[in-house]
Amino acid sequence: MRRFSITPDRIRDGRVAFDRDESRHLARVLRLKPGDTVVAADGAGHDFTVRLEDVAETVTGTVLGVATRDAESPLRITLVQSVPKGDKMEAIVRAATELGVVRVVPVTTERTIVTLEPSRWRERARRWQRVAKEAAKQCGRAVIPAVDVARPLAEFVALDEPADLRLCLWEAAASGQGGGQALPFGTTLTQSLPPTLSPHA
Structure with a gap:
């Protein structure tokens, strides 16, 4: 149907x-x-x-x-994603929706190439929300993740939103650089996970 x-x-x-x-x-x-x-x-x-x-x-x-429908993951994951150039953000929102993320927070960082006026960022957010809606429809997911309007990363971090666990996906984490701690391979997570920070794609 x-x-x-x-x-x-x-x-x-x-x-x-x-x-x-x-x-x-x-x-x-x-x-x-x-x-x-x-x-x-x-x-x-x-x-x-x-x-x-x-x-x-x-x-x-x-x-x-x-x-x-009771098919949602018990993990409530927020993806904080640095906005990449081109239309890559649409693919990220689509994949995040299919994987069960409940919220996508686009952010700008010192290496973000895309620069837009506030009104244009709002337009982008509406477009990304439509992508999430279509992705949820196509994969049969009953919950549509919310997509925020892009904001500076420092501004989002300053909000200090409650979280059981914060993860930063970083390719050099295993080397121990920067004082971070890597999760052992195969770690089982049973908590809610807002936010998860993703590097610039």
């Missing part, structure tokens, strides 16, 4: 109203018709079986049933 994404506020009194992008995809690309049945995932772990009623500019339907 075809899967589509909605936000929880799109469900009211047993009915679903798809947003503009999903409505366009339903009606114009797939050419679905009233009476067809689809799955609408609310990004919070719920899959709604929906029978389409009105296939127009805003597609609406009736909820036939709901299933709660």
Whole structure:
């Protein structure tokens, strides 16, 4: 059954109203018709079986049933990623979504090549959020990770967000340079892991 994404506020009194992008995809690309049945995932772990009623500019339907998916990892991982040049960030967001990350925080560092005005960074964040949404849909994941607007790494670190464990992925960690401590190969992690810092790709 075809899967589509909605936000929880799109469900009211047993009915679903798809947003503009999903409505366009339903009606114009797939050419679905009233009476067809689809799955609408609310990004919070719920899959709604929906029978389409009105296939127009805003597609609406009736909820036939709901299933709660329990396939999420017990590790709540936040990926803090230095923004690479080109469109590599889209591939990173896509892979992070498929691997179960719950939040992606793009950051800029002293070696970041990309420089944009604040409004352009907000546009990029919206685009990366759409990538996460599509990746979740394609891999069958019920939860869509949040993608923040890019900010300086120092600004994010200063927030000092609570974390059970912080990891920095660094290719020279095994050599002991910089005073860091490498995890032994095969270490089993059972904690929540925000944030995980990834180097510039």
